[in-house]
Amino acid sequence: MKVLVLNCGSSSVKFDLFDWKLQKNLAKGLIERVGTINATIHYNRPGSQPIIYQKELKDHSKAINEVFSLLVGENGVLSDLNEIYAIGHRVVHGGEKFKKSTLIDDKVISTIQKLSSLAPLHNPPNLAGILATKELLPNIPQVAIFDTAFHSTIPDFAYIYALPFEWYEKYGIRRYGFHGSSHLYVSRRAAVMLDKHIKDTNLITLHIGNGVSFCAIKSGASIDTSMGFTPLQGAVMGTRCGDIDPAIPLYMQEKLKLSPAQMMDILNKKSGLLGITGKYYDRRDIINNAKIDINSIDELDTENLIGDIEQEHLSIFKKAEEGDPRCMLALQIEAYEIRKYLGSYFFALNGYLDAIVFTAGVGENSPLLRYMVLRKLENLGIILDKDKNLKADSSTGEIAITKDYSKVKVFVIPTDEERVFIEDTIAVLSGNYKSHISYEYSFQKKNYKPLK
Numbered sequence: 514m515k516v517l518v519l520n521c522g523s524s525s526v527k528f529d530l531f532d533w534k535l536q537k538n539l540a541k542g543l544i545e546r547v548g549t550i551n552a553t554i555h556y557n558r559p560g561s562q563p564i565i566y567q568k569e570l571k572d573h574s575k576a577i578n579e580v581f582s583l584l585v586g587e588n589g590v591l592s593d594l595n596e597i598y599a600i601g602h603r604v605v606h607g608g609e610k611f612k613k614s615t616l617i618d619d620k621v622i623s624t625i626q627k628l629s630s631l632a633p634l635h636n637p638p639n640l641a642g643i644l645a646t647k648e649l650l651p652n653i654p655q656v657a658i659f660d661t662a663f664h665s666t667i668p669d670f671a672y673i674y675a676l677p678f679e680w681y682e683k684y685g686i687r688r689y690g691f692h693g694s695s696h697l698y699v700s701r702r703a704a705v706m707l708d709k710h711i712k713d714t715n716l717i718t719l720h721i722g723n724g725v726s727f728c729a730i731k732s733g734a735s736i737d738t739s740m741g742f743t744p745l746q747g748a749v750m751g752t753r754c755g756d757i758d759p760a761i762p763l764y765m766q767e768k769l770k771l772s773p774a775q776m777m778d779i780l781n782k783k784s785g786l787l788g789i790t791g792k793y794y795d796r797r798d799i800i801n802n803a804k805i806d807i808n809s810i811d812e813l814d815t816e817n818l819i820g821d822i823e824q825e826h827l828s829i830f831k832k833a834e835e836g837d838p839r840c841m842l843a844l845q846i847e848a849y850e851i852r853k854y855l856g857s858y859f860f861a862l863n864g865y866l867d868a869i870v871f872t873a874g875v876g877e878n879s880p881l882l883r884y885m886v887l888r889k890l891e892n893l894g895i896i897l898d899k900d901k902n903l904k905a906d907s908s909t910g911e912i913a914i915t916k917d918y919s920k921v922k923v924f925v926i927p928t929d930e931e932r933v934f935i936e937d938t939i940a941v942l943s944g945n946y947k948s949h950i951s952y953e954y955s956f957q958k959k960n961y962k963p964l965k
Contacts, residue, residue, distance in 0.1 A: 514533040514534055514598040514599075514939065515532050515533070515591070515597050515598055516530070516531050516597070516598055516599050516939060517530050517531075517584075517597050517599075517600045518531070518600070518601040518602075518603070518931050518934040518938065519580075519600060519601070519602050519646065520602075520930075520934075521639050521641060522635075523634060523635075523638045524545070524547045524548055524549075524638075525543065525545050525546075525547060526547060526576045526580065527541075527542075528541060528542055528543075528580050529541040529931045529935075530584060530591075530597075531931075533935070533939055537559070538559060538964060539558070539559075539591075540556065540557065540558045540583070540584060540589075540590045541557050542554065542555050542556040543555045544576045547572065547575075547576045548570070548571060549569070549570075550569040552568055552570040552576065553565065554566055554567070554579060556583050556588065558588070558590060572641070572645075573638060573641035573642050574641070574644075574648065574649070576645075577645045578649060581594055581650075594650060595653075597653055598653075598942075599654045599655065599656060599942055600650070600653055600654070600655045601614075601655070601656045601657075601658055601934040601937065601938035602642055602646075602655060602657050603639065603658055603694070603930070604625060604639045604643075604658065604659050605632050605635035605636060605639060605660045605661070605691060606629075606631045606632035606636050606659070606661055606689065607625075607657075607659030607660070608628045608631055608685055609665075611657070611659045611661070612948065613665075613947070614656055614658045614659065614662065614937035614938070614940075614941050614946065614949075615656065615657050615659075616654065616656055616941055616942070617643060617654075617655040617657050621657060622643060622644070625640050626640055631685060631689075631742070631743075634781075635744075656938040656941045656942065658694060658933065658934045659693065660694065661689045661690060661693060663690070663693030663694065663697045663728075664689060664690030664693055664728070664738050665735075666734040666735050666736065666950065667688065667690065667735055667737060667738065668736065671861075672687045672688040672689070673687055673688075674687065674688070687742065688738070688741040688746075689741065689742060690726065690735065690740050690741070691724075691726055692726045692740070693735075694934065695720045695872060695873065695930050696718045696720060696726075696728040696730070696735065696738075697949055698928055698929050698932060698933050698956065699718050699720075699924075699928055700714070700728075700733065701954055702911060702924075702926050702956060703867075703870050703924055704716075704733070704957065705956075705957060705958070705959060706868075706911060706913065706922075707868060710733075711732075713732070714730070714732070714733055714868075715730065715731050715862045715866050716728075716730040716866070716867060716869070717730070717854075717855060717858045717859070717868075717870070718870045719851065719869065719872065719876055720872050720876065720928065721851075721872070721875040721876035721882070722751075722876070723750065723751035723752070723874070724744055724750055724751070725739070725749070725750045725751075725755070726738060726739050726740040726744070726747055726748075727748065727854045729858035731861075733950070734950060736861060739854060745780060748847070748850045748851060748854060749786060749847050749850055750785045750786070751787065751794035751795070752781065752782050752783065752784060752785045752786070752788075752794050753780065753781055754784035755785065755850070756850075762780065786799060789842060789846060790802075790839045790843050792837075793840065793843075798840075799840045799843050799844060800840075800844065800881055802836055802837040802840045803836050803837060803840035803841040803843075803844060804835050804836030804837075805836070805841060805844075805881075844882065844885065848885035851882075852886055855869065855886070859893065866893075866921050867921065868923065869887075869895070869921065869922075869923045869924070870923075870924045870926050871883055871923070871924070871925050871926075872925070872926050876925070877907045877925055877927055877928075878906045880902045880903050880905065883905075883914065883925075884897070884899070887902075893921065895915060895921045896915055896916040896918065896919035896920075897914065897916070897919075897923065898915055901913065902914040907927050909925070911925070911926045911963065912925050927963065929956075929963060932963075932964075936954050936955060937949075
């Protein structure tokens with residue numbers, strides 16, 4: 514059975530074709546700048562050189578048609594598109610309507626369309642991919658995998674905002690949470706690494722990429738998450754502001770005579786680390802321009818906690834005179850916010866914590882940020898192994914970066930959202946999927962080997 518998964522963004526289409534019977538990837542790729550005359554197509558097959566070219570692709574229908582042409586063309590891996598057993602689609606927002614992955618029919622399409630007001634930047638392109646695929650391959654079943662579904666277990670006291678209650682009843686204003694497939698995957702893998710059943714496991718998962726979200730997981734279920742009604746809430750991100758005083762946008766709209774749309778653009782695309790540095794949102798650029806390495810932070814350790822906070826602030830800025838002090842400030846802000854979330858989720862879990870997981874591009878590949886977050890947490894039972902932390906990245910695979918005797922483990926686990934899309938698609942169509950809580954994924958088994 515060959516399963517195609519599609520992740521359609523506002524101007525992109527990411528795709529992955531997987532052979533379920535052989536348990537191997539057949540092809541994957543990315544189309545960027547959909548809607549322009551110079552869309553860029555990246556196409557990869559195992560054992561072959563990547564193919565990159567440009568072409569005019571006016572909309573998602575044209576882009577998906579290009580995907581199909583690649584899969585059956587000269588460099589294709591299929592003799593016919595009918596070899597595809599099913600197609601799984603990432604859908605960012607399922608609201609309160611969809612608490613699990615769902616077979617797509619006309620009613621589901623209509624509901625996703627109605628939910629677009631909750632995620633105007635994400636659901637419309639997700640839906641465009643569904644409609645384009647339905648038009649091109651009407652007889653192949655499609656499944657929607659919702660980002661928000663994993664967080665459907667969050668209790669009402671954690672998802673209701675302190676706003677007029679009618680806003681929740683009439684307009685669905687509440688915390689939803691995102692990156693659900695990533696949090697699901699790494700939490701299940703962490704349970705395997707702990708040699709525990711997921712229902713006996715308490716975790717804090719940190720998905721840190723350009724978008725950032727954290728999740729408190731109790732007995733395998735999400736009980737709180739940092740993103741909220743939209744992906745704008747939570748920790749500081751590459752270009753999103755995260756948690757701020759809600760009066761600030763209103764104040765600055767009046768000061769700068771901005772429209773709501775202009776303010777949303779600033780909060781989503783011109784804030785976060787980009788806003789702080791004025792130049793960079795990629796952590797690699799920020800770290801390089803801060804000109805500080807992981808070992809220099811050790812020099813700041815002192816025994817006096819209060820003095821240490823003051824000395825750390827002054828010393829680190831003194832070091833940053835050689836580089837860009839705003840880049841150092843951005844790193845400090847991000848690390849400090851992550852530590853605050855760790856503390857709040859530790860208490861949300863009643864102090865019972867088995868492990869912390871770092872994942873996604875930055876979480877997997879930035880030992881400096883991980884160190885800034887985890888240093889001096891011995892009183893919480895977290896004993897970092899600095900050598901293991903320095904070596905860990907996406908290429909090393911799943912690894913513990915704490916000492917063997919650390920009461921709370923810290924793992925770096927490369928995320929695999931596409932694997933969740935594939936397995937949910939297969940499970941929904943096979944009829945043995947009731948919800949992500951009760952379903953046992955193949956990657957929950959000890960003998961599972963993640964694909965590199």
